Amino acid sequence: MRKILIPTDFSENAMNAINYALELFKYEISEFFIMHAYQDDIYADEALISEKTLEVVTDSVGKKSEKELEKTLKTITAISPNPRHTYKVISANNVLLDETDKIVDDENIDIIIMGTKGKSNDKKVTFGSHTLQVLRYVQCPVLAIPENYKYTQPKHILFPTDYLIPYKRRELKLLCEMVSPYRAVIDMLYISRSKKLSLRQKDNQSFIKEELYKNTINFNVENSKHMINTIYKYIKEKHIDMLVMVNTRHSFLENILFQSTIDELSLHLDIPFLALQNMKRN
Template sequence: MRKILIPTDFSENALNATEYAIDLFKYEKSEYYIMHAYQDDIYADETLLEKESIDNITKLVSQKSSEKLKAILKKIKNISPNPRHTYHIISANNLLLDEADKIVDEQNIDIIVMGTRGKTNDKNLTFGSHTLQVLKYVQCPVLAIPENYKYTQPKHILFPTDYMIPYKRRELKLLCEMVSPYRAVIDMLYVSKSSKLSIRQEDNKSFIKEELCKNTINFKIENGKHIINIIYKNIKENHIDMLVMVNTRHSFLENILYQSTIDELSLHLDIPFLALQNMRRN
């Protein structure tokens, strides 16, 4: 049973990500947890805070959250009455990051799917602040869906790697099972001046090959320093449908995520982005 968490702020981006997740896992028996954390909403309207008590505002916001979640559920069931899928809605007086963390642990979630931006929708940012927080701090794979991205079967995947980290079997298995129904081709891209791999790198490469065995894998090496530019060039030239990277200590992705803004590195992604989290889950 695949367990998927979908945080929502009821924006178009969030609904689009929800629909993408339902399409992506249509062949798998899946449990969806659609969650709205509304603590920020309680304190959002300063004028209302002056007139009403916190208890009254909390009650109003909670009621609104529940009603909107029920409306989303109704819409989903109309769009995709898939007998393989079951749904849970969660309305929580909590911060998004804390609630996501809690559900991931309690339900042993396999993957979080969310829009790259929410209500604020700053056009100058690739990722909104909530998506960035979840990518950085929640120890669970995160699939971020760009604004207005219409579902396309993930048939060509780009997976940049330096083969230095020991991958998690569970996360590679997730990727393998997620894209194998679409007969996906996975390009493992190693950006290096040398084509020779160390024993450790060869071991990790063999492990990847073994775990992604249901898919066709191309092992590619490209010479160059500017990794972002090489990734972007590969996405465009090879019509890539999904970018996969691993977030671990001292990894290339961690360096991107911990910049003051991800966009300083011009990673303007217009395809789904899967961040595997190679940090230990408690």
Template structure:
């Protein structure tokens, strides 16, 4: 059974990500956890709050959160009737990243699906602040859906890697099972001036090949210096509709997320983006 966590702020971007997830996992028996963490909404006008009004504001925001989640699930049941799906709602007086982390741990979540941005929808940013926090700090694969990206079956995914890290079977298995029903072609690209791999790289490459066995997988070396330029060019030149990267120490994605100021991230993502977190969790 697939366990999917979907944080929502009830924005158009969040709703768009929900519809994408419901289509992507329609062939799997799945439990969807729709989560609204509303602590920020309570303190939005902190200067006006007193102890007395804080209690009242908390009750109002809490009731509204539960009602919006109930309405959301009611609408989803109408629009996406699927006997394979079970829905659970989580309304929490917490900040999003902490609540997501808690649910991932307690429920052994397989994947988080969310919009690349929420209500703010800042045009210059690749990721909104909440999505960036989840990508950086929550130990779970994250599938981020860009604003206004309309669902199409993923037919061509690209997976840039340097083959330097040992992959986690659970996460590659997730990729395989998620994309196998759509017969998605996966291009694993190695950005380097040299085609020669070390013994460790060869072993990690073989592990990918074995674990993604249900999918057509191509291994390609791209002769470029700049990683992000190579990825962006490959996506635009090859009609790619999903980008997969691993977020761990010494990976391409770590360099992009952690070493760039938030507003200067140079990876220009206009397609669904799956970040594998490559961490040890229960199997």
């Protein structure tokens, strides 16, 4: 059974991510964990806390969270009455990052799906602060869905890589099974001045081929020094439906995620983005 965690702040963007997840996994037996972490909401209104005790405010915010989750669940079952899907709602007096981490460990979650931005994030940035935190620190694949993105079957996927990292079988299997119902074509893109691969790179390339066996794979090389520009150009020219990258130490994606400003990614990523975390998990 596929286990999917979807954090929500009850925004349109969060609901959009839920809709995407329901469509993407409509053929798989899946358990969805819809989670709202509300600790930040307790302290959001200092005036309210000064008027009432912390206990009263916490109780009120907690009840509101549970009510909103019930409403969300009703909406989900109305728009997608899928017998393959089951749902669990989690209302937690915790911060988003810690609760996400906890559920991933407790439930052995396969993938986190979330909107790229919440209620109050800047329109100019691609990833809101919560999404960035989860991408950076939670040891689980994360699929980020852009604001207002209308579901499109993931038929053409771009996976830029240098073939230098030891990919994790569980994560490649997730990608393989997630997109194979759509007869996806996966373009592995090696951005380099040299077309020659080392023995290590060839071994990793063979491993990818074995693990993504249910899909058509193209192994492409682009001669370029400008990785970000090359990826964007490729996305636009080839009409890519999903971008997949691996987040690991010293990787291209890590460099992007840990920059002081993420705006350098030129940044108008308007397709779903799957970050594999290259973590060893059972």
